[in-house]
């Protein structure tokens with residue numbers, strides 16, 4: 001699989017505050033319609049040219065909600 005930049009969101013750590021959505025210069029993040037364990041609609045990543053700039057990670061108030069991968073192979077979801 002090709003290497004690329006991507007972001008993983010941990011659904012149950014996200015509070016759906018949208019701060020990352022507004023921070024991403026590439027508009028890669030949006031709030032989905034799925035609801036997590038604590039009742040929030042959480043952020044989802046869609047690659048629209050993610051540069052792995054890390055802005056979403058730095059602005060997110062929830063530790064562990066966002067991980068940024070720079071030029072890495074994405075593991076298949078099990």
Ligand code: SF4
Pocket residue numbers: 006007023024025026027028029049050051052053054055056057068
């Ligand atoms: S790392 Fe940068 S470009 Fe990628 S999703 Fe986060 S804010 Fe957007």
Ligand code: SF4
Pocket residue numbers: 009013014015016017018019020021042043059060061062065066
């Ligand atoms: S900034 Fe963090 S808590 Fe807020 S919507 Fe994005 S991932 Fe969720």
